Amino acid sequence: MSLCLAVVGLLLLARGVAASNAAVGLGQASRDPLSVPRWLYVATGGVTIGASALLASFVTDRRFVLSIHRRQETLPDAETAYCVAAGALKLLGLVLLALVVYRGLVGPQIPTVNLAVVVVFAGMRAGLTMFAYLVGNPWPALNPWRTVAERLPNGFLDYPERFGRWPAVAGLLALVWVETTTPVTNDPELLAAAVAAYSVLTVAGALAVGVDDWFRNVDPVSVFFAFYGRAAPVSRADGRLRLRLPGMRLVGDDGYGDESGSESADPTWGMDDVAFAVALVWELTYSGFVTTAQGGAFVRALVGVGLPAVVVYGGLFLAGFAAFYGAYVLAARVSADRLRTYREARELAVRFAPALLAIAAGYHLAHYLAFFVSLSPSLLAVLASPLSVPPNPLVLTLPAWVGALNIGFVLGGHLLAIWVAHSTAYRLFPSRLQAIESQYPFVFVMMAYTAISLWLISLPTASPPFLP
Template sequence: MARNESPWHATARSLGTAILGCLFGLTLIDVVLASNAAVGLSDASSGTLAVPQWLYLATGGAVIGASALLASVVTDREFIRSVHDWRKPVSTGLPLRQGIRYLTRFIGVAGLVIIVYRGFVGPQVPTANAAVILVFAGVRAGLTMFVYLVGNVWPALNPWRTIAELLPTLNRQYPVRLGRWPAVVGLLALVWLETVTPVNKEPALLATAICVYSVVTLAGALVYTPKSWFSNADPISVTFRFYGSVGPLNWSENGITLRPPGFDLPKSGIVSSRADIAFVVALIWELTFSGFVTTTTGVEFVRTVVGWGLPPLVVYAALFVGGYLLFLGAFWLASQFARKTGETYLTPRTMAVQFAPPLLAIAAGYHLAHYFGFFVSLLPSFVNSVISPFSPPANPLVLTQPAWFGGLTIAFILVGHVLAVWLAHAEAYATFPSRIQAVRSQYPFVVVMIAYTVISLWLISLRTADPAFVS
């Protein structure tokens, strides 16, 4: 026992530690039960559920509900604060940090040049073209996973920022009223482009899209300064910044700091507006949407609706926009109910801002479940593209995933949700003076999290297929 620590605090600290272990223990138990019941997104066509689907989904939802109940038992504010305040500086010399920064910037610019060049002049076969491999396996999958599993290196790697900082700017003030809404629209536009066009199958089209994106990005950065543009309007930079807030390593001018994954979120202030909330929900929805349209159920749904006489793009647009608004509306509705269950005078907007950051843990879990198997399968091609981007192999090697990868997919989703439950619990105790208020304010958000869990687990239990009409 610490010298000035009361017996009550010692007991509460021990109980809190045990409950934190139980939260992740529940996740592992569910994974063991379900690992033979479902398969991953990338190999879903090779197997079926070994248990009734309703039982599998109910088990996943129950894990999140039970996690919330266990978290509500941890009421010692000092313990919660001590857990979230823990951090450890990682000493690195200034010359070493500067050397790594310059090397990273060079890699970013060189990578952009290689991607555009190989997209236009390389073989127009996606599995043999370095541009496609580097963008989708390297950045879309691998780099994003590195950002939320380790830390955000994109500010140094960002080739457009490196180029913009070398050029003169008009230094105009970024419109405050726009906030991060341009990034929200940009993210949804990129996801839409990836879904309805063969940009991931035609290297020349990919290179063209990157050139257009480069022109728009550099123009915005040179008009409004790189700092303003990449902090607010650039969807890729904002995506990595949000995902990076989950990572355990934080880079700053003063060095590197190690902290538990996501534990800075409750007081990070990373979400401060409606646009930020919309962006966080968009990160969750874009993975849900892409997961749905690449399943047999999604393909049958689209074909059925198109059979009624609607154009395919209209169907996809209605599904994309309507689903996003539904996800966003569910979260806003939860903030309305949380104000009542928590018996507080805080506005629904304030409640939504306070409880949106934990959703980033869910988004990270979704992304890992969606792309881990994809990245592992293309790892040999990715390594070859990095080492020898101008000499594509005659027969690209694609790894086959073992059956137990299905259990990993489930684990990634559930761990992300369990972490989100704990972060929401910590946020509630940092916001409300009353323990009853802190516990009750979480109820509506936990319901939304359970719904997200059930939907994501349902998607990975379905067989995969190429999207209808746009593949």
């Protein structure tokens, strides 16, 4: 999403090149009738998560738990190679940004062959995001707006610390609003204009309050990649690349990593970070819902009583986010009340929130892997000849069993999240019983998230109604 209209690219809902594909994985999983009742299919996933939590509660050896999430390898020193690679990524980011704007304006206005649409959605929204949590976060180097801003005088104003990362949360929600109410996913010219406008806004903001503060707290695209990057096995700390087990960097109290790619010295998250993590889970759930036949019927019913479509989509997104966020905060309060611990509900909410990133990564992989693979030939074609139209654009048709992998991705993300929560609990509480019991409300919320996601996988897909 380097050239993502961050105003939108971050949250592909489902149209244009992504048409029928923003939730491609969800759709493919349900095109063939399920061999078991849907209620049993969904309940099985929920029970699986619950059973895994019970199994995790039997792992009570603190030294073993600590050894798992602290196990790491320092990769051979290759500072020169790293600097060269970072420099190449900076140049690539600038070139891609220029190409997206240029080709969006003068290229063919056909989404499946226009470089701007294919690169932003297939390359950045799907591919780069998967790379961020499966391998490591390359965005700090690739970010073209940071590359420009850090070479100019900046930091003329002080960023208000009380704002925290709430601007990034608001930005993430705003991206969905813009994306769901405008045809940016199938209109290359509009996409190019949005990318250009976002570029001006981002660079101006970074120059005003300083590069680090802006990209760490305000820019939703940078925060998006930084959060997902926390789940990756590869990170950079103290000038060295380090390799850890997937998801284990989510355990601990060292923040989510700074924009340079290094581990953060910030000791804790805040409720703004909790809200952003919940938003990552909810936006994919929302995207999956509105691209199902049932979701479309629900929207039509509300529009049928006189509500404008944009209000329905916006209200549904905000109400769903509030429900997801409220459920998580309620779990923290229940946990604190049951344990009668000196740790407040807010602290528990903050400390268990990184586990949500594992859930979001599982959702994203289920949501976009098939989409990325099917459009990878088109992506390679436009990158190989960026200034010409691909003669024979190819979109792969994937076998049905690929869609079935989505179930494993969703459950895998939740299983990892439960282990992260389990390890976090043992860092927080001296009593084993407290450590185990503190997880139950959060596991219950995770089970609900799982059941909803698996239910969406089981539904047939359809294009969202009333959208341009």
